[in-house]
Amino acid sequence: MSSFKQSSRSVFSDRSMLAFEYVPKELVHRDNEMQRLFAIISPLLETGGRSAALTGGVGTGKTSLAKRFCTDFSDYAADRGKCVEFAVVNCRQKASNPAAMLKILRYFDPHFPDRGFSVPEMLEILRNHIRNRECHFVVVLDEVDVLARRSGTDLIYNLSRFEEDSVGGRKNLSLILISQHLPAEFLDEAILSTVKRSNTIHFRPYNADELYDITMQRAALALYPGAVEEEAIHLISEIAAEKGDARFAIELLETAGMLADERGMERVGVEEVRSAKAETYGLITADRLAELEKHKLLVLLAISRIIRGRIHVTTGELEKEYGAVCEEHGEEQRGHTQFWKYLNDLEILGILDRRISGKGQAGNTSLLTIRDVAAEDLSEAVKSILSGKK
Numbered sequence: 001m002s003s004f005k006q007s008s009r010s011v012f013s014d015r016s017m018l019a020f021e022y023v024p025k026e027l028v029h030r031d032n033e034m035q036r037l038f039a040i041i042s043p044l045l046e047t048g049g050r051s052a053a054l055t056g057g058v059g060t061g062k063t064s065l066a067k068r069f070c071t072d073f074s075d076y077a078a079d080r081g082k083c084v085e086f087a088v089v090n091c092r093q094k095a096s097n098p099a100a101m102l103k104i105l106r107y108f109d110p111h112f113p114d115r116g117f118s119v120p121e122m123l124e125i126l127r128n129h130i131r132n133r134e135c136h137f138v139v140v141l142d143e144v145d146v147l148a149r150r151s152g153t154d155l156i157y158n159l160s161r162f163e164e165d166s167v168g169g170r171k172n173l174s175l176i177l178i179s180q181h182l183p184a185e186f187l188d189e190a191i192l193s194t195v196k197r198s199n200t201i202h203f204r205p206y207n208a209d210e211l212y213d214i215t216m217q218r219a220a221l222a223l224y225p226g227a228v229e230e231e232a233i234h235l236i237s238e239i240a241a242e243k244g245d246a247r248f249a250i251e252l253l254e255t256a257g258m259l260a261d262e263r264g265m266e267r268v269g270v271e272e273v274r275s276a277k278a279e280t281y282g283l284i285t286a287d288r289l290a291e292l293e294k295h296k297l298l299v300l301l302a303i304s305r306i307i308r309g310r311i312h313v314t315t316g317e318l319e320k321e322y323g324a325v326c327e328e329h330g331e332e333q334r335g336h337t338q339f340w341k342y343l344n345d346l347e348i349l350g351i352l353d354r355r356i357s358g359k360g361q362a363g364n365t366s367l368l369t370i371r372d373v374a375a376e377d378l379s380e381a382v383k384s385i386l387s388g389k390k
Helices: 031-041 062-079 097-108 119-133 144-151 154-160 189-195 208-222 230-240 246-262 270-281 286-290 294-306 315-328 336-348 375-389
Strands: 052-056 084-090 136-142 173-179 200-203 353-356 366-369
Touching: 031 052, 031 062, 031 173, 031 200, 052 062, 062 084, 062 136, 062 173, 084 097, 097 119, 097 144, 097 154, 119 154, 136 144, 136 154, 144 154, 144 173, 154 173, 154 189, 208 230, 208 246, 230 246, 230 270, 246 270, 270 375, 286 375, 294 315, 294 336, 294 375, 315 336, 315 366, 336 353
Parallel strands: 052 173, 052 200, 084 136, 136 173
Antiparallel strands: 353 366
């Protein structure tokens, strides 16, 4: 008999909506990049091949936008009586020229043999497929810098100059190159002259407000209505905004949902988000805490008490609770200047996060939070260390 247990009700309505491979029908906060890519690529319907490069950090939406663009542009072309098809190659997974070509050819022939053909032969077979289909073909090379670094740029060059040698022929292949790096860092001038530097679109990191909207969109798709607290979405967006990474935000949402299920909860709250952060990229360990002096531990015990279920506390609230904790432990409360030094030290160590209040807060109030550990877990760890310091 199976020993597996499943909660009677999950917070997830469709967890597949949180998979990195899933591409929403609408990409939040990437309208400008989508329109720019359309302006670069759309002339291919009349003049033939056009190529573009998408650059930016991890989790900035490059791959999702390329996939959504190709799907939507294929429909756009069909409405105008034109045929556009596309294939996406992950060059980190297909990091050799033969492997990348095999992925492309298997768009046309899923059973194409994985050996027995040279790359030039495979390029000729691709040329025949495109001509027979009478379609324009778009090849998306994701993480193309990995392919260039490991196997050279010959394949990229051949694809960028595809059918240029045919007299009066129409170029029926376009490239979309995706990389965290600028094309000039890994491509030679011969390729850059075809792709064109002006056809490079840079994806900036998302800010906290944008990540809030992205996370809210995914929550609406993947979780039951009301299954996640708005404060939890805010905390996810604040954490992910450190790097502007939407993938990290989505990962935190999924992990927090899993923890809510494990705990038999009907809603994802801020403590589940903190626990999710601890499971993924948590930096607060018992060993790190044990190295702290006693009053810094008392500060952490104080914040762990009053922040439960909240994103932030004010320095005034924390200093008051710190005084209460000191009294409980028979310690004399340190003065305001020393208290601020504790906060600074804990912030430098990455245990506390501090920011100045924005809208909705009077004056320049300092707001404090913990992100790498759930409040209850921090409380238990600190109490255990304090009991050993007596």
